[in-house]
Amino acid sequence: MVARVPVLEVRPCLDRGRFPAKVVPGEPLTVEALVLPDTVDVGAAVVLTAPDGKRRDPVPMRHLGDHVWSATVTADAVGAWTYHVESWQESLRTWAGRVVTDIDHGADPETVLAQGSALVLALGNEDPAALEVGDDLLDTTTPAHERLAEGLAYVASLPEHLGRADVGSTEPLPLRVDPERALVGAWYRLAPSTPDGTLADATARLDHVAALGFDVVRLPPLHPTRGRPWHCAPVVGGHLDVDPRLGTVADLDALVQRAHQVGLEVALELTWTVASGHPWLEQHAGWFVPTGDDTWRLDPDAEPAGVLGLVLETLVGWADRGVGAFVVQDAHHWPLGLWEHVLRELAAAAPDVLLLSEGDASPAQAHALALVGFHQTTPALHEALGVADVEDVLAGVGRGSVTRTHLVAAPGGGRASTLDDGGAATRCAWAAVAALGSPAWETSSTLEEVDGPSSEPEPDVATFLGRLNELRRAHPALLRRRGLVLHRVHHAGVLAFSRSDGEDTLLVVVDLFPAFPKSVGVPDALGAPGERLQDELDGTWHTLDALTLDPAHPVRVLTARR
Known part of the structure; x- marks a missing residue:
């Protein structure tokens, strides 16, 4: 009703x-x-x-x-x-606000006071003083203006919750x-390269990852595969087994233990495609669909309850070994109802575990995955080719009431013309977009692997990554979903956005293609064009009508605070 x-x-x-x-x-x-x-x-x-x-x-x-x-x-x-x-x-406060005007306009004072008395007396059960004031309003032996003054004074003294009808x-x-890390996180992906060749090698790099200010270390799939280890190749061993080329379960336990010691959570990427020899295929052949080249795809529609059990068993099994987050590729290709059941059961069995959906989900699909329980999704920053594309991604960071974005800046994501072939300045620029544009961000060990020296001075990538994470810890505005505003820039290839939480405001200006020095203007951000703003990266001072960018300084993070 x-x-x-x-x-x-x-x-x-x-x-x-x-x-x-x-x-x-x-x-x-x-x-x-x-x-x-x-x-x-x-x-x-x-x-x-x-x-x-x-x-x-x-x-x-x-x-x-x-x-x-x-x-x-x-x-x-x-x-x-x-x-x-x-x-x-x-009702009572409305009466008090109108009573003088009503009397001035000819209303009978006794009738108006009687109305007020009824409203005041209704509070008698909550405030005994109301009984006396209500009776006084009806006492015709006292002049009407005195009774009115008493009534108005009483109403003015009432706490907010009294007088409501x-x-x-x-x-x-x-x-x-959810826990804060469902929204906020700095992830570092140990990519399949020589320094990360085995679990023992990966463990040796954890101190470096923690020193850069990251709080999650992401591992590629550990399952025994038909192809190279650390890759999303078809799985030939059990989904809870470790590829012997990477090490043993004991090596994984040692990695998780060391990660926790240095303040890192462990995230694991999973793949559901199998090859001949996988125990699931032998036990449940009807649950898989052949895709060619001796590769089989798990079919969620073949036996929904059984598939749900396999997926849940895998997630809980790794969680029991200390894995605190999972990366699921292309979750939007699976039935939404299956994920709803899986995540409900997982929340009951391992309530602190986080799930990240990674892939090319549309905004609507990302919203649906968030509804059923995924904690974060990755928008297509890896497909961005210029400022307009990046602005489209950033515009969606605070959209909706459940979707939480996870921006990734890592080579090998399909942006061959920029990160894969770019130097240190380009890599720092795109890392800044991800780290300062979203509460959760991720990069890869391959970002630090810059080929050959540059003819121009460029920033040190590792040092720059550490500084980005320092800025995130120092500025609450960078750890919120809301408060991102895009700004016009008078130069092609340069992106500008501000982040604010009401008390903390920053302006981020990024040269996405830092090949030569540039002087840019951002006229609609942070104050007057001539006001001096300090760059929190190097301490230099700038004005909004003349910001300098060059390959050694492709990013400016400006504040007006002194």
Whole structure:
């Protein structure tokens, strides 16, 4: 039934409340609704209910116009929350605000005071003083203006929650509060190259990864494969086995232990394509579809319950060995309902495990994967060829209420003309886009492998990566989904965007193709064109109408703070 003060179209509301909105502790959630008053002033508030069932203090909503009301709330603990909107009439305060005008316009004072008395007396159960004030308003032995003054003083002294009438409530909507690392992370991929040849070699590089400020180390598939190890080749051994060319399960345990010691979580990429000899194929031949060249693809529709069990067994098995995150390629090619079941079961068995969907999912597909439980998805930054393409990716970083982006800057992703063949300056520029454009980002050990010296001075890639992660830790604005604004730049090939959380604001200017020195203008960012701004990368000072970029400094991260 519609409340006396109707509240309609509460947002976010995902698939009529079937799926929860998602935040991390302390991340703002903006709740909006249509609140429809009539002739009486009204109020509305958002109420959070914690996983333990305790209500948090209501957060007042404010009217934005056209009956749209809004409030921003934050949850402080991981778990399953709810939120709802309460509404009420401010009958007593409406009376107090109009009473003098009504009398001045000819209303009978005794009638008006009687109306106020009834409203005040209704508070008697909550405030005993209301009984005395209500009776006083009816006492005709006292002049009307004195009684009115007493009544108005009483209303002015009331706490906000008293004096409300016809309080109504919407149905609760679900809110999932994930661990902070579901939103924020700096990932480092150990790529299949000579320095990372075995698990022991990878373990030896963990101190370097941690020293650069990364908090997740990503491993390629460990399964025994028909091709080279560390690759997404068809799997020939068990999905919970380690390729003997990489080492043993004990070597993996040692890697995980060392990673945790230096503050790194371990992420593992998985592949579901198998070759002859894989135990799954021998046990469940009907669950696979041949794709040629002795390769078989797991078919989720062949036996949904069985496939679900295999996938879940694999995820839980690796999680039991200390793997804290998984990378799933092309998850959008699988039935969404299967992932919904898998992730629900995984959350119950290993609630701290994160899942990243990587591939060419469209924004709508990424949204759907986030709805059913994936924590992060990778937009197609690897396909960007210029400023316009990158702007399209960045424009989607804060879009929606559940999708969390994970930007990747790593050679070998299909951008052969830039990262694969680019020098240190180009690699630093694209790394800055990923690291400063999204709360979660990733690069690869191959980014540090620059071929040959350059004729121009260029930044040291490893040092630059470490500095990017320092900036992320120092600026809360860089670790939020919202607050990214694109800016016009008077130079082709140069990208500019600002990040802000209200108190912390930065302007990032990146030369995506740093072949020669450039002087650029960004007229619509951070203040007046002539105002001096400091680059947090090298400490130099610049103005918005004359920013200098060159191969040694392809990125500027500017703030106005002194």
